[in-house]
Amino acid sequence: MLSKKTKEALLGPLSKNNPVLIQVLGICSALAVTAKLEPAFVMAISVTAVLAFANVIISLLRNTIPNSIRIIVQLVVVAALVIIVDQVLKAYVYDVSKQLSVFIGLIITNCIIMGRLEAFAMGNGPWESFLDGVGNVLGYGLVLIIIAFFRELLGSGTLFGYQVIPDCVYEIGYANNGLMILPPMALIVAGCIIWAHRSMNKDLQEK
């Protein structure tokens, strides 16, 4: 069912070609929503929906879009999808939607989406584009969830809002590290993930 090329499109972005760690795309939203796991999870799902469908739509339209106005066409398709996602979130998970505030709207300007539309969907068929979209978003979501895991665990002692660090640990003097909740720590955690990832993959290191 999956040829070599489609497999590469789906699995490559998980590690070797990760959109966040290697191509440095989509950082803005990746870092702003990672103080807790729940918003990070919702964000990853929203971006999945938008990117997968935007890739398919653009790939279907790719032969009819004039080259000079392609950016605007892409933006309109993405913006329309984001509005749908925004309305769905407001209807079903209002609390999380409030927490994510402007960052749902900012999915439009998430560079991963524009980057994949430009680099992949404009030159490939709908099915490959769909897989490429899903693969890239999985890579993005993976990084998002790793960062959120560490920040929520060390910063609030909870995962998905449930307490995981037992009370007896607090009684002997352990305290939550409030610094982890603050925005700058997202950058430092991301820096450490890049460090670990590149120590494992020597060929990705910059000279």
Place this chain on the structure above:
Amino acid sequence: METLNLFIKSIFIDNMVFAYFLGMCSYLAVSKNVKTSMGLGIAVTFVLTITLPVNYLLENYILKAGALQWLGEEYAQVNLSFLSLILFIAVVASMVQLLEMIIEKYSPSLYNQLGIFLPLIAVNCAILGGSLFMQQREFASAGEATVFGLGSGIGWLLAIVGIAAIREKLSYSNIPAPLRGIGITFIVTGLMGIAFMSFLGIKL
């Protein structure tokens, strides 16, 4: 006085890069030398300062619930706020197109340096983010929105010039190989963010 406070607050306390991580992609990609980042910073400031008042007027006279009342009583019920994302991004994209033409005419060298990043300002989250924050905070007048745009732009400019200066010096230092390039830039940005947090307690 209120306006001055807003200006200073949007530069330091609500800094686009350090407090909200907006405009990170171009921030990381273009910050290799001070001169180019200065040019990009000015371009972003310019686009923010123009788009915010335009989007403010759109928001208050067309999009908001009841904003169409000036057309007549029967339009008072209309709420077009779900269209705001598309309209905002259209305004941003057309302003960027305009800026591109101006820069190409008056400063071809800057135009060549900025290269692909000039059209990409359209998808710079700092700019759409500015409009969305403007919508969320419900400023009292278009003037306030302009000041907020100018302040956010200058804050972004400060951040990118700062990191570019640090990265120029970093190229001489002996960093562990896996951390070189993008890794250390993340960590330095994080440290700069912590430094900027010291402005948090300031009450203006």
